Amino acid sequence: MKNKFLTVLASAMLGVTVSFGWSFQASAQNDPLPSWNDTSAKQAIVDFVGRVTKAGGPDFVAPAERIATFDNDGTLWVEQPMYVQMAFALDRVKALAPLHPEWKDTQPFKAVLEGDMKTLAESGERGLVEVIMVTHAGMTTSEFAKIVTDWLATARDPRFKRPHTELVYQPMLEVLAYLRANGFKTFIVSGGGVEFMRPWAERVYGIPPEQVIGSSIKTKFQITDGSPVLFRLPEVNFIDDKAGKPIGINEAIGRRPIAAFGNSDGDLQMLQWTTLSGGVRLGVIVHHTDAEREYAYDRQSHFGHLDVALDAAAVNKWTVVDMKKDWKVIFPFEKR
Amino acid sequence: MKNKFLTVLASAMLGVTVSFGWSFQASAQNDPLPSWNDTSAKQAIVDFVGRVTKAGGPDFVAPAERIATFDNDGTLWVEQPMYVQMAFALDRVKALAPLHPEWKDTQPFKAVLEGDMKTLAESGERGLVEVIMVTHAGMTTSEFAKIVTDWLATARDPRFKRPHTELVYQPMLEVLAYLRANGFKTFIVSGGGVEFMRPWAERVYGIPPEQVIGSSIKTKFQITDGSPVLFRLPEVNFIDDKAGKPIGINEAIGRRPIAAFGNSDGDLQMLQWTTLSGGVRLGVIVHHTDAEREYAYDRQSHFGHLDVALDAAAVNKWTVVDMKKDWKVIFPFEKR
Numbered sequence: 001m002k003n004k005f006l007t008v009l010a011s012a013m014l015g016v017t018v019s020f021g022w023s024f025q026a027s028a029q030n031d032p033l034p035s036w037n038d039t040s041a042k043q044a045i046v047d048f049v050g051r052v053t054k055a056g057g058p059d060f061v062a063p064a065e066r067i068a069t070f071d072n073d074g075t076l077w078v079e080q081p082m083y084v085q086m087a088f089a090l091d092r093v094k095a096l097a098p099l100h101p102e103w104k105d106t107q108p109f110k111a112v113l114e115g116d117m118k119t120l121a122e123s124g125e126r127g128l129v130e131v132i133m134v135t136h137a138g139m140t141t142s143e144f145a146k147i148v149t150d151w152l153a154t155a156r157d158p159r160f161k162r163p164h165t166e167l168v169y170q171p172m173l174e175v176l177a178y179l180r181a182n183g184f185k186t187f188i189v190s191g192g193g194v195e196f197m198r199p200w201a202e203r204v205y206g207i208p209p210e211q212v213i214g215s216s217i218k219t220k221f222q223i224t225d226g227s228p229v230l231f232r233l234p235e236v237n238f239i240d241d242k243a244g245k246p247i248g249i250n251e252a253i254g255r256r257p258i259a260a261f262g263n264s265d266g267d268l269q270m271l272q273w274t275t276l277s278g279g280v281r282l283g284v285i286v287h288h289t290d291a292e293r294e295y296a297y298d299r300q301s302h303f304g305h306l307d308v309a310l311d312a313a314a315v316n317k318w319t320v321v322d323m324k325k326d327w328k329v330i331f332p333f334e335k336r
Numbered sequence: 337m338k339n340k341f342l343t344v345l346a347s348a349m350l351g352v353t354v355s356f357g358w359s360f361q362a363s364a365q366n367d368p369l370p371s372w373n374d375t376s377a378k379q380a381i382v383d384f385v386g387r388v389t390k391a392g393g394p395d396f397v398a399p400a401e402r403i404a405t406f407d408n409d410g411t412l413w414v415e416q417p418m419y420v421q422m423a424f425a426l427d428r429v430k431a432l433a434p435l436h437p438e439w440k441d442t443q444p445f446k447a448v449l450e451g452d453m454k455t456l457a458e459s460g461e462r463g464l465v466e467v468i469m470v471t472h473a474g475m476t477t478s479e480f481a482k483i484v485t486d487w488l489a490t491a492r493d494p495r496f497k498r499p500h501t502e503l504v505y506q507p508m509l510e511v512l513a514y515l516r517a518n519g520f521k522t523f524i525v526s527g528g529g530v531e532f533m534r535p536w537a538e539r540v541y542g543i544p545p546e547q548v549i550g551s552s553i554k555t556k557f558q559i560t561d562g563s564p565v566l567f568r569l570p571e572v573n574f575i576d577d578k579a580g581k582p583i584g585i586n587e588a589i590g591r592r593p594i595a596a597f598g599n600s601d602g603d604l605q606m607l608q609w610t611t612l613s614g615g616v617r618l619g620v621i622v623h624h625t626d627a628e629r630e631y632a633y634d635r636q637s638h639f640g641h642l643d644v645a646l647d648a649a650a651v652n653k654w655t656v657v658d659m660k661k662d663w664k665v666i667f668p669f670e671k672r
Contacts, residue, residue, distance in 0.1 A: 064538070064544060067546075141586060185546070194587070194590065195590070198590045202400070208400060209589065209590030209591050210403075210521070210546075210547075210588065210589045210590055210591065211546075212590060216587060219583050219586060219587075220579075220583075221579040221582045221583055221605055221609070223608065223612075226612065227612060227613065228582065228605070228608045228609045228612050228613065230582060230583065230586050237587075243556075243557040246557045246564065246566060247555050247556075247557055247566065250477060250555060250566050251530070251552060251555075251573075252546065252588055253545065253546045254530070254531070254534045254545030254546055254548060255545050255546065269557055269564070272559065272564045273557070273564045276559075276562065276563060276564050277563065277564065
């Protein structure tokens with residue numbers, strides 16, 4: 001208890017966000033993961049943390065090397081019926097349409113404005129990139145952060161009728177807090193846009209901007225009226241997905257994680273990079289198995305497609321979380 | 337004193353390197369910057385830290401926002417008579433020459449092998465990129481880190497006859513420690529290669545790999561004999577210099593620094609990005625004015641060219657450190 005108190009006190013002094021850690025410690029002195037059922041998944045996480053933090057033990061890992069990486073969509077928050085960032089892009093097309101009367105007759109914008117998802121899907125990657133660029137570029141980084149923040153304040157999930165930032169997984173918040181309380185640095189490593197996540201990741205996950213890794217577009221430095229800005233250009237800079245995840249991790253962190261959490265084939269290489277390098281490592285796949293409380297999907301799903309990585313989990317002894325079986329609650333609001 | 341003890345204790349628990357902070361605190365209870373003379377430069381740094389950390393004060397900055405960025409070459413360590421990384425590349429060409437008999441007759445390698453710096457310089461950027469790629473690509477990231485570490489263990493500065501990692505500026509080590517003791521996160525933002533700095537930056541500067549930003553080449557993820565590696569490709573990924581510095585800072589940190597330290601025109605945009613955004617900010621230029629103890633150079637120098645940024649310092653009220661006048665010692669070994 002004394003150590004925990006010091007950790008929290010010192011974290012505050014050092015500027016580390018401890019809100020989740022604190023609530024976790026206050027509510028569950030003896031159980032670091034109170035929203036998890038006592039199944040093998042929970043046991044695997046607790047065992048791993050115990051082994052790498054046991055001073056003098058054979059599997060001890062120095063605090064500086066305790067890096068844990070988390071996918072975002074489908075691992076920390078809901079990614080159905082579509083990625084939140086895609087919902088954002090579609091809403092932005094509608095908001096910007098009055099400035100672009102030509103969109104009424106131009107694909108893929110016509111499809112977006114008419115809510116014709118089938119035609120939009122048929123426009124393929126090229127169409128989607130067009131939608132992303134027109135909604136994500138053409139403003140400064142500060143302006144974009146405000147657009148994201150404003151949108152999240154009013155947007156609601158179509159099924160749960162709540163802000164997207166409330167549709168985060170309570171058991172995963174507990175894992176984040178538990179790892180941080182044990183000296184880990186927690187990072188997001190997402191295929192989503194890094195500047196779409198940073199405005200709210202610290203408040204929602206306790207993960208500061210400098211520990212958020214994601215896809216990005218290019219920016220241009222310029223001084224406008226004596227004020228330096230970064231202007232967002234309609235050009236892809238980096239796609240932080242699949243084999244891009246270990247590359248992004250290496251570029252941004254420069255160390256190999258010892259724990260990684262994902263939920264789809266997009267996370268396969270991150271899990272390989274993390275776990276197949278010797279030493280005690282933790283690889284976790286969140287398997288969406290609960291159609292009643294959330295969604296059930298894997299090999300057939302477009303968003304969060306989980307196929308090769310599910311097979312690889314069995315081979316590589318990654319922990320597969322069965323949401324229906326392993327989680328007492330899905331969302332923080334269920335606890336109230 | 338109690339707070340400082342807790343900081344150090346907790347830093348250890350949280351995995352933050354505190355070696356410099358500790359030695360600083362043990363040796364200078366009342367003077368956070370003992371190797372600095374009591375001139376206006378030192379005063380500007382101490383005033384800034386006092387203002388942004390004064391709880392309840394008008395200029396208070398929350399710990400999470402206390403980001404300080406440091407150029408490396410010429411700001412934290414010696415960059416004359418050439419960048420250390422260039423000395424590394426030239427040595428590597430010589431080491432690899434037996435495997436490339438054709439280099440004896442091929443420029444720019446012939447020039448390197450003959451020590452003909454004039455011809456090498458005449459080969460221009462294209463020649464230099466060729467030298468960099470052949471010495472920095474074609475191996476895994478782990479292999480490259482070992483090559484750098486091994487080279488640094490034996491390479492000696494031609495003038496001071498010491499390892500390059502001993503030719504770091506003691507007054508700047510004190511600034512790094514002082515800022516960290518005041519809740520800052522310290523980052524390197526260098527035009528040099530990120531993977532050239534990371535193997536030693538934590539030991540020498542107390543800056544962990546995830547807080548080192550630099551130039552990079554592209555990498556490729558692959559699984560070789562069941563083991564995942566990142567293979568370094570001979571293709572530029574990002575140049576973290578000039579306007580690239582604010583871009584690199586935004587990509588890696590996602591917040592604007594409130595303090596930035598540089599020494600050349602390559603740092604101009606980083607200093608603009610940091611200081612020209614309102615609020616109390618600190619911009620520092622290390623001016624090399626001491627030919628006797630180190631080097632004296634600015635507007636005419638090829639390495640560490642300081643011209644536009646020196647003029648901008650006067651306009652923008654950046655602090656210009658006069659090494660000869662402001663620093664009691666230059667290197668750590670002078671203290672012994």
